[in-house]
Amino acid sequence: MSEPLLTLAGVHTHIGQYHILQGVDFAVPAGAMTVLLGRNGAGKTTTLRTIMGLWKPSRGQVTFAGQPIGGWPAHAIARAGIAYVPETMAVFSDLTVAENMLLAARDGPLEAARLDWVFSFFPALKRFWTQPAGTLSGGQKQMLSIARAVIEPRQLILIDEPTKGIAPVIIENMIGAFRELKRERTTILLVEQNFRFAEALGDWAVVMDDGRIVHRASMAELAGDSATQHRLLGLSLEAHA
Amino acid sequence: MLRAILSDDLPRSRLLSAILVTIVALLALAPLLFGGAQAINTAAKICVFIVLVASYDLLLGYTGIVSFAHTMFYGLGGYGVGLALYGWGATWSAAGAGLAIAVLTGIALAFLIGLFSLRVRAIFFAMITLAVASAFAILAAQFSEFTGGEDGRSFRVPELLRPAYTLTELPIVGAITGRTLAYYLVFVAAVLLFLAALRIVNSPFGRVLQAIRENDFRAEALGYRTVGYRIAANCLAAAMAVLAGGLNALWLRYTGPDTTLSFTIMVDILLMVVIGGMGTMYGAVIGASVFVLAQNYLQKLMAAATQATEAVPVIAHLLHPDRWLLWLGILFVLSVYFFPAGIVGKLRQPMAAGD
Amino acid sequence: MPNAGDPGPSPRGDEQADAAAPMPRARGDYLPVLLLPGLAAAALAIMTWQGVPFSTWVTLTIAALAMGMMIFVIASGLTLVFGLMDVLNFAHGAFIAVGAYLAMTTLIPLAGWVEANSLSLNLLALGLAMLVAMLGSGALGLAFERIIIMPVYGQHLKQILITTGGLIVAEQLIHVVWGGDQKPMPLPTALRGAVIVGNIALEKFRLLAVAIGLIIFFAMLVLLNRSKLGLLIRAGVENGEMVEALGYRIRRLFALVFVAGSALAGLGGTLWALYRETLTASIGSEVIVLVFIVIIIGGLGSVGGCFLGALLVAQMANYTGYLAPKVAIASNILLMVAILMWRPQGLYPVAKR
Numbered sequence: 001m002s003e004p005l006l007t008l009a010g011v012h013t014h015i016g017q018y019h020i021l022q023g024v025d026f027a028v029p030a031g032a033m034t035v036l037l038g039r040n041g042a043g044k045t046t047t048l049r050t051i052m053g054l055w056k057p058s059r060g061q062v063t064f065a066g067q068p069i070g071g072w073p074a075h076a077i078a079r080a081g082i083a084y085v086p087e088t089m090a091v092f093s094d095l096t097v098a099e100n101m102l103l104a105a106r107d108g109p110l111e112a113a114r115l116d117w118v119f120s121f122f123p124a125l126k127r128f129w130t131q132p133a134g135t136l137s138g139g140q141k142q143m144l145s146i147a148r149a150v151i152e153p154r155q156l157i158l159i160d161e162p163t164k165g166i167a168p169v170i171i172e173n174m175i176g177a178f179r180e181l182k183r184e185r186t187t188i189l190l191v192e193q194n195f196r197f198a199e200a201l202g203d204w205a206v207v208m209d210d211g212r213i214v215h216r217a218s219m220a221e222l223a224g225d226s227a228t229q230h231r232l233l234g235l236s237l238e239a240h241a
Numbered sequence: 242m243l244r245a246i247l248s249d250d251l252p253r254s255r256l257l258s259a260i261l262v263t264i265v266a267l268l269a270l271a272p273l274l275f276g277g278a279q280a281i282n283t284a285a286k287i288c289v290f291i292v293l294v295a296s297y298d299l300l301l302g303y304t305g306i307v308s309f310a311h312t313m314f315y316g317l318g319g320y321g322v323g324l325a326l327y328g329w330g331a332t333w334s335a336a337g338a339g340l341a342i343a344v345l346t347g348i349a350l351a352f353l354i355g356l357f358s359l360r361v362r363a364i365f366f367a368m369i370t371l372a373v374a375s376a377f378a379i380l381a382a383q384f385s386e387f388t389g390g391e392d393g394r395s396f397r398v399p400e401l402l403r404p405a406y407t408l409t410e411l412p413i414v415g416a417i418t419g420r421t422l423a424y425y426l427v428f429v430a431a432v433l434l435f436l437a438a439l440r441i442v443n444s445p446f447g448r449v450l451q452a453i454r455e456n457d458f459r460a461e462a463l464g465y466r467t468v469g470y471r472i473a474a475n476c477l478a479a480a481m482a483v484l485a486g487g488l489n490a491l492w493l494r495y496t497g498p499d500t501t502l503s504f505t506i507m508v509d510i511l512l513m514v515v516i517g518g519m520g521t522m523y524g525a526v527i528g529a530s531v532f533v534l535a536q537n538y539l540q541k542l543m544a545a546a547t548q549a550t551e552a553v554p555v556i557a558h559l560l561h562p563d564r565w566l567l568w569l570g571i572l573f574v575l576s577v578y579f580f581p582a583g584i585v586g587k588l589r590q591p592m593a594a595g596d
Numbered sequence: 597m598p599n600a601g602d603p604g605p606s607p608r609g610d611e612q613a614d615a616a617a618p619m620p621r622a623r624g625d626y627l628p629v630l631l632l633p634g635l636a637a638a639a640l641a642i643m644t645w646q647g648v649p650f651s652t653w654v655t656l657t658i659a660a661l662a663m664g665m666m667i668f669v670i671a672s673g674l675t676l677v678f679g680l681m682d683v684l685n686f687a688h689g690a691f692i693a694v695g696a697y698l699a700m701t702t703l704i705p706l707a708g709w710v711e712a713n714s715l716s717l718n719l720l721a722l723g724l725a726m727l728v729a730m731l732g733s734g735a736l737g738l739a740f741e742r743i744i745i746m747p748v749y750g751q752h753l754k755q756i757l758i759t760t761g762g763l764i765v766a767e768q769l770i771h772v773v774w775g776g777d778q779k780p781m782p783l784p785t786a787l788r789g790a791v792i793v794g795n796i797a798l799e800k801f802r803l804l805a806v807a808i809g810l811i812i813f814f815a816m817l818v819l820l821n822r823s824k825l826g827l828l829i830r831a832g833v834e835n836g837e838m839v840e841a842l843g844y845r846i847r848r849l850f851a852l853v854f855v856a857g858s859a860l861a862g863l864g865g866t867l868w869a870l871y872r873e874t875l876t877a878s879i880g881s882e883v884i885v886l887v888f889i890v891i892i893i894g895g896l897g898s899v900g901g902c903f904l905g906a907l908l909v910a911q912m913a914n915y916t917g918y919l920a921p922k923v924a925i926a927s928n929i930l931l932m933v934a935i936l937m938w939r940p941q942g943l944y945p946v947a948k949r
Contacts, residue, residue: 052841078843090838092831094946099827106843148842307756357933364684367756368888372932375885376925383922504881508764511757558772567768574761577754578747 005030005156005187006051011060011070013043013050020046022211023060028156028204033178033188035198035219037232038208044191045087047208048158051189052084053077065155081155085162087191089145093134097125097144100133104148111152118147121177139170146177156187163194175200199223207232246436248443252523257588261523264530268428272421283537285424288431289489290529294513295438295522296481302520303442304474305454307363309507310354310370313377314347314479316501318486320381321346323394323496331397340487344480351479355472378502393497402426402491427488434481439522441477450474451520505566512573518583527584540565628943632907639915646919651796656914662802664910665809666871670864671887671894671902672816673857679833679897679946681850683745684752686759688861688887689880690766694736695729695862696869696879697774700781702728710784718784722870729866730859736766737858741851763880770877779875805867812860816899829853833897833946886913889928893935895942904943 004027013021020043028034036044049055051062053074062070069077078084092100101110119126122143128136133144142162149157163171171194178201181188192198198205198219205222207215215222215232222228244251252258264287267274271284293315300306318340325339326332354373381388388394398419400406406419441447449470452460457467490496500506509532517528546560558564580587636657643653674688702725703710709721744762748754783801790797820826828849832839840846868883869875890909894901909928916927935943 054837054841073845074837074840075843075845078841084841086838086841090835090841092834092838094834095827095831099831102824103827103831103839103844104842301753305753307753357936364678364752364756365892367684368892369932372885372889372929376929379925380922508760511760515757555772563776564768564772566764567772570761570764570768574744574758574765577757577761581754 003030004028005065006189007061007063008047008051009061009063011047011050011057011062013046013055014058015046015055020211021050021057024208024211024213026206026213026216028187028189030187031185032203033182033190033201034204034206035202036189036191036206036208037193037195037198042208043211044208045160046211048084048086048160048189048191051077052082052158083149083154083157085145085149085157085159087160087164089141091133091136091141091144091148094132096130096132097128097136098130100144100148101125101151104151107152114151117180118151121173121180122147139166142166142170143173143177146174150181150186153184154186156189157181158189160191161193162190163192163197171197248436248440250439250443250522252589254588257523257527257585260588261526264526265432271428272424279537281420281424283533285427285492287529287533288427289485289492290510290513290533291526292431292434292485292488293482294510294517294525294529295435296478296485297510298514298517298519298522298525299438299442299450299481300474300478301514302518302522302524303447303454304450304471305363305457306471306474307367308370308475308478309367309504310374310377311478311482311510312502312504312507313374314351314482315486315489315506316377316381316496316498317347317350318343318483318488319490319496319501320388320486321483322487322490323396324388326398326490327394327396331399333399336399336487336491340484343487344483347479347483348476351476352472355468355475374502374504374507378498381502382498389497391498393495393499395495398423398491398494423492427492430484430488434484435522435526438481442522446470446473454520508566508569508573512569512576514583515573515576516580516583518585518587519581521583521585524583524585531584536565625944628901628904628939632904632911635908635911635915639911639919642919648918651794652918654796655798656918657911658798658802658806660911660914661907662799662805662809662871662910663914664907665806665813666864666867667883667886667890667910668809668903668906669812669867670861670883671890671906672812672899673853673860674887675891675894675896675898675902676829676833677854677857678891680829680836680853681749682752683749683755683850683854684759685740685745685854685857686756686884687740687744687762687766688857689884690763691733691737691858691861691880692865692868692883693767693770693877693880694865695733695859696781696865696875697770698732698862699725699729699866700779700869700875701774703781710782713785715786718786722784722787726863726866729862733862733865734855734859737855737861738851740858741854745854746847767877767880774877776877781869781873781875783870783873801870805871808863808867812863813899813903820899825852885925886928889932891942893932893942895939895945897946898942898944901942901944 006028008024008026011021011024012019024043024047026034036047038044046055050057051064051069053069053072053076057070060070061068064077064080064082067080069080072080092103095103101115105111124136124140125143125147128140133141136144146159146162149159162174166174175197178188182201190198190202192202202219205215205217205219206213207222209232215228217225217228252261268284268288272281275281275284293311297308297311300308300311321339321343322336323339325335325342329335329338354370357369382391385391397403401408401419402423403419406422408417408419408422410416442450449460449465452463453465453467453470460470461467486501489501493500513528513532514524515528516524516531517526518524540562543560543562543565547557547562550556550560559567576583582589639656640650640653644650670688670692674685678684703721706721706724709717712718740762744758745755748758787800787804790799791803792798818826820830828839828844832846832849836846839849865879865883869879872879886909890905891902892905893908894903894905908931912928912931913924917924920927939945
């Protein structure tokens with residue numbers, strides 16, 4: 001197993017007076033996709049936001065590529081090589097698709113070859129290139145959000161529930177896109193509730209509950225173990241597909 | 242019984258209680274203890290401001306609403322009573338009618354403003370109240386045939402309250418004149434209104450207000466129509482400010498834009514509520530006392546200081562008593578940063594740590 | 597919250613939509629713009645009915661344009677700052693005043709150029725004065741943003757309180773430095789008086805103000821729509837957090853916009869003082885209420901809305917100032933109420949996170 005790219009050790013996060021993360025410990029191996037599973041309210045989104053620096057950890061260490069990034073401002077963490085695809089997608093509605101992508105390409109101009117590669121698995125973006133992002137459908141916005149994160153090579157991509165509310169056909173599209181990314185050896189940390197999606201792409205599974213990690217296993221192990229699934233997530237993940 | 246009067250909202254700090262008792266005692270006995278006109282004027286001003294600032298604390302400290310229209314209601318009360326006494330003769334019924342009209346108008350205005358602006362973002366509300374208050378001030382100055390314009394209106398008060406009137410002569414203390422009676426009217430009214438405010442903020446209604454201040458989204462989710470509560474708070478605070486204005490007019494026997502409607506007074510209120518302590522009610526008592534005393538006696542200090550530093554013009558200019566507002570402003574900014582809980586908060590701290 | 601034109605995911609997937617033609621762009625929202633000629637026409641109708649000469653209406657309309665431009669210059673910075681940073685700077689009035697005073701001080705040694713009957717010398721003097729005003733206000737803005745506002749980011753209540761306090765302190769310091777008496781702000785010789793067209797008098801300075809306002813407006817549009825900085829600002833107004841997550845120092849952007857807004861306020865203050873030809877320490881407070889009304893009407897964060905709002909408010913002020921002077925300021929409040937009833941977020945609200 002390769003050296004973990006990202007490590008969280010004893011991370012606590014408070015939001016106001018709420019103690020959301022209560023000692024999160026896990027590692028994300030490089031070059032693979034780790035899926036963060038758990039019920040609603042377990043703290044998965046908070047974990048991603050803490051890694052991204054949008055919320056400061058009150059205790060504990062976040063280490064990325066050997067550097068301690070806990071407490072860094074979000075822009076520094078982004079520049080260290082982490083990209084973020086939030087649950088809300090956060091596309092800039094008043095800006096066109098092109099402008100959204102231009103913003104995302106901060107290290108230089110938009111590279112034509114890379115852009116074509118993105119278009120290859122997200123063709124809609126090419127068609128809507130000059131349209132305001134606000135006029136896109138939900139699935140297309142999700143594509144844009146992901147495209148923004150990959151238009152330049154990044155070491156780690158944090159993705160929060162990309163398939164939520166998206167039509168199954170688009171999800172197939174996304175699976176293709178992620179397979180492309182994996183081929184590139186991009187490390188991905190994915191929060192997902194759609195187990196079929198997670199199972200198709202994930203290499204490692206980390207399960208959260210009540211602000212803590214309660215189980216770590218390879219995806220293959222977890223997928224075959226219905227008893228553990230039931231115990232941790234209160235249902236069979238198969239049924240959730 | 243004390244708990245009942247104070248609606249179970251005790252000072253919760255020995256030092257604070259001592260200070261409050263001292264202030265109330267001095268205010269209660271002011272006409273008997275202090276001979277000069279300035280002293281009793283200061284005391285009356287403190288009483289009026291306690292009511293005005295307490296009403297603002299209801300809005301800002303308890304409900305979390307920033308409004309710049311408070312002086313408008315204060316002025317409404319002043320003009321209501323003043324113009325009624327001016328136009329309809331110096332009788333109690335005239336004063337009462339004027340006050341009633343002012344209160345109703347105030348509540349109606351507060352209702353409209355609230356209905357309209359409290360649905361939109363909080364910052365909108367602040368700006369809109371500023372605009373409305375400015376408009377009101379300009380209108381009051383412009384319709385001078387009615388309001389006396391920039392100069393305001395002097396008027397006679399009912400006979401009982403006039404300085405010339407003597408109720409009786411007491412040994413040691415001297416004559417109980419109309420002024421004394423007027424003072425006690427203001428004092429007693431202030432006490433009653435303050436206790437009423439205390440009752441309001443400690444009632445279930447008051448607790449909902451505080452919940453709204455903390456997290457209005459959650460309050461709404463819990464089933465409270467937050468808009469309704471905010472509007473109600475707005476109206477209550479406005480009514481109380483109107484009453485404060487009426488008391489002020491009765492005391493000064495004068496009403497005018499400078500004493501009631503100017504933005505300076507709005508800033509003064511903000512200062513008093515912040516320094517005293519937002520969301521505590523007792524902060525209004527402390528804040529008003531500190532402020533009025535400082536304003537009267539500090540300006541003398543500044544005048545002396547200006548003369549002393551005549552040789553260095555810049556410093557002399559900075560210390561000139563007209564620059565009172567400069568130091569006010571600095572103190573205000575520092576208070577918001579370093580003393581967000583105000584004096585009352587600071588005094589209560591050791592208690593809280595021991596809980 | 598669904599966006600306009602968003603049909604949501606269809607059961608048969610976006611393949612269908614992909615195959616079809618691209619979705620039509622949201623129709624340009626030009627309805628509010630019609631308010632401008634609408635108001636002008638209404639005023640003209642009322643004036644004609646009252647037997648007021650046409651030339652008066654033209655004079656008032658030009659005055660409204662000039663005033664509107666000046667208010668726009670002042671308000672544009674404030675609306676961007678609010679849209680971008682969610683900071684409401686009640687001390688904006690201080691930047692207006694400081695700019696005007698700095699301009700006045702700059703013009704004193706340049707009296708020769710100001711009094712000369714040469715347009716180029718006049719403009720040079722004015723240009724210098726405006727430059728100093730902008731630099732001074734900008735510097736004050738930077739200090740303000742770092743020292744006073746930064747510690748209270750995100751806390752609206754404290755922001756309102758602190759910036760109000762800052763305003764008081766700034767105004768008092770103006771008293772200390774320049775004195776509290778009313779100062780004259782004479783117009784340069786070549787800009788005095790009016791250009792006569794037919795039987796209509798077009799005041800020269802007002803024309804200059806309109807020109808400057810238009811230049812600034814178009815410069816802003818170009819900046820916002822055609823530069824990466826503009827891109828960042830527009831994106832930041834919508835979702836500053838995401839901009840930061842994309843790797844940009846949003847705080848620096850804030851500071852930049854704040855400084856630019858303050859500089860514009862200084863410029864606007866200079867123009868306003870020249871327009872009035874007098875200057876007092878309360879010049880900031882005079883204008884700020886109108887500025888607030890303008891940015892509320894326009895929609896917080898929208899430059900176009902601010903432009904439109906400024907012109908509308910100026911129209912209202914000038915027409916009612918002539919027809920019914922006592923209710924002039926109340927009329928603007930009524931205008932604000934009417935518009936908010938129609939569009940509660942202002943004429944051109946910015947799509948928010």
